[in-house]
Amino acid sequence: MPKNKPKRSAPSIDMTAMCDVAFLLLTFFMLTAKAKPQETVVIDTPSSISETKLPDAGTLTIMVGKDGKVFMDMAGQHTRLSLIDDINSRYQLGLNDQQKMKFANLGSFGVPRAELKKYLDLPPSERASYPVSGIPIDTADINKSELADWIHNARLAQFRMKQEGKVKDEYVMIVKADQTTPYPAVQKVINTLTDINVNKFNLITSMEGGPKKE
Amino acid sequence: MAEIAQDGGGGHKKGGKVRSKKMSTRIDFTPMVDLGFLLITFFMLTTTLAKPNIMALVMPEKDIKKEDVEPVKESKVLTLLLGGNDKVYYYEGITDAKLDSTDFSAEGLRTVILNKMDKVKGQFGTETYKKKNKEGVEEERTDGSYINVLIKPTKESRYKNLVDALDEMAICKVRYYVILDVSELEEKFIKDPASGLKFNVDEQVEAATK
Numbered sequence: 001m002p003k004n005k006p007k008r009s010a011p012s013i014d015m016t017a018m019c020d021v022a023f024l025l026l027t028f029f030m031l032t033a034k035a036k037p038q039e040t041v042v043i044d045t046p047s048s049i050s051e052t053k054l055p056d057a058g059t060l061t062i063m064v065g066k067d068g069k070v071f072m073d074m075a076g077q078h079t080r081l082s083l084i085d086d087i088n089s090r091y092q093l094g095l096n097d098q099q100k101m102k103f104a105n106l107g108s109f110g111v112p113r114a115e116l117k118k119y120l121d122l123p124p125s126e127r128a129s130y131p132v133s134g135i136p137i138d139t140a141d142i143n144k145s146e147l148a149d150w151i152h153n154a155r156l157a158q159f160r161m162k163q164e165g166k167v168k169d170e171y172v173m174i175v176k177a178d179q180t181t182p183y184p185a186v187q188k189v190i191n192t193l194t195d196i197n198v199n200k201f202n203l204i205t206s207m208e209g210g211p212k213k214e
Numbered sequence: 215m216a217e218i219a220q221d222g223g224g225g226h227k228k229g230g231k232v233r234s235k236k237m238s239t240r241i242d243f244t245p246m247v248d249l250g251f252l253l254i255t256f257f258m259l260t261t262t263l264a265k266p267n268i269m270a271l272v273m274p275e276k277d278i279k280k281e282d283v284e285p286v287k288e289s290k291v292l293t294l295l296l297g298g299n300d301k302v303y304y305y306e307g308i309t310d311a312k313l314d315s316t317d318f319s320a321e322g323l324r325t326v327i328l329n330k331m332d333k334v335k336g337q338f339g340t341e342t343y344k345k346k347n348k349e350g351v352e353e354e355r356t357d358g359s360y361i362n363v364l365i366k367p368t369k370e371s372r373y374k375n376l377v378d379a380l381d382e383m384a385i386c387k388v389r390y391y392v393i394l395d396v397s398e399l400e401e402k403f404i405k406d407p408a409s410g411l412k413f414n415v416d417e418q419v420e421a422a423t424k
Contacts, residue, residue: 015242015243015244015246015247016243018243018247019243019246019247019250022247022250022251022254023250025250025254026250026253026254026257029254029257029258029261030253030257032261033257033260033261045266046373046374046377046378047377048267048269048377048378048380048381049381049384049385050267050268050269050381050384051267052267052268052269052270053265053266053267053268054265054266054267054268064373174268175271177373178373179372179373179374180372180373180374181372181373182369182370182371182372182373183296183367183368183369183370183371183372183373183375183376184369185373186373186376187367187395190273190393193273194273194274194275194276195276197275197276199272199273199274199275200270200271200272200273201270201271201273202268202269202270202271203268203269203271203377203380204266204267204268204269205266205267205268205269205377206266206267207267
């Protein structure tokens with residue numbers, strides 16, 4: 001008596017549903033994605049109980065690294081282009097249009113004004129290894145402080161863009177410093193800000209549970 | 215594994231007409247799903263989905279006019295000197311100020327601030343004030359007497375100490391606090407607490423409004 005063997009075939013799974021889900025997720029992530037900006041400095045922010053989120057408006061971020069070096073980053077290509085145009089003509093940096101475009105697409109930067117041209121000419125892969133010295137701050141004379149100059153002009157550029165209708169809001173000022181940054185370095189930045197009448201700004205913190213409520 | 219179904223092709227049937235091949239409409243989705251998930255992984259890893267938290271900070275204006283300076287009651291003032299090694303020195307008022315030290319734990323700085331608040335409340339009674347609630351409607355509150363906290367980070371302190379101190383202000387609901395620079399007097403005071411704080415209010419006002 002021959003055995004009644006069931007017919008064997010490779011199990012076939014209908015992939016359509018899985019494919020649907022996969023592409024739905026893919027679409028979601030693509031639309032919500034915001035490319036992580038290239039980090040020129042690693043900052044481990046201190047934790048706080050604050051639950052306020054970073055606003056959607058354009059931000060001007062001043063970063064203070066562990067060693068007290070100061071970096072800057074601002075949102076908006078139009079503003080950055082306008083800013084570098086302004087800085088270039090004022091301080092005779094001799095940047096061409098290509099270099100200006102590079103600045104507009106650059107993430108954070110932390111080089112003195114004089115080194116900017118050289119820094120922009122580097123291919124992106126080499127910028128990470130460039131010995132950045134941070135944006136110089138002169139606490140004695142605010143008119144000589146490059147940081148104050150950058151912030152002031154960046155805000156002016158953003159204001160111009162706002163008038164032209166290219167951006168909606170003025171910059172939200174943000175200070176981002178590392179947990180272990182010595183206070184005098186942060187103090188210099190805060191003093192620079194108050195010197196140019198920026199008295200309201202935000203400190204970036206990471207999440208921490210608040211105290212237990214009784 | 216899913217497979218491409220290939221049994222759809224029809225051969226010649228006996229004596230039948232030649233029919234066009236019927237291809238199966240089933241497509242193997244596996245490579246497509248693979249690609250889909252690969253891209254998902256890529257986007258998940260490169261996105262910064264979570265927005266960072268922020269802590270708003272308002273600094274006093276640089277140019278203060280002398281006539282705008284409003285004296286506060288000395289007994290309501292608590293000065294925190296943020297020192298190195300996560301230590302906090304604090305003193306109350308200015309006359310016969312006694313320097314004490316604590317840390318940033320819940321039993322440390324928080325207790326100091328809450329004790330001070332209780333003390334001020336006991337001395338001055340509760341005070342009502344108006345505050346806008348979440349809907350933007352002003353309402354009266356009687357959360358107790360306010361204290362004035364001066365946060366003065368020293369050169370030895372780290373940025374984390376400042377944020378921790380500001381956190382305590384939020385936790386204890388301190389309404390009036392300000393970040394100031396440490397004066398030379400206070401630096402001496404930390405080194406030599408026994409000799410006391412020789413603080414001259416007029417000199418300080420002069421220095422702040424020059």
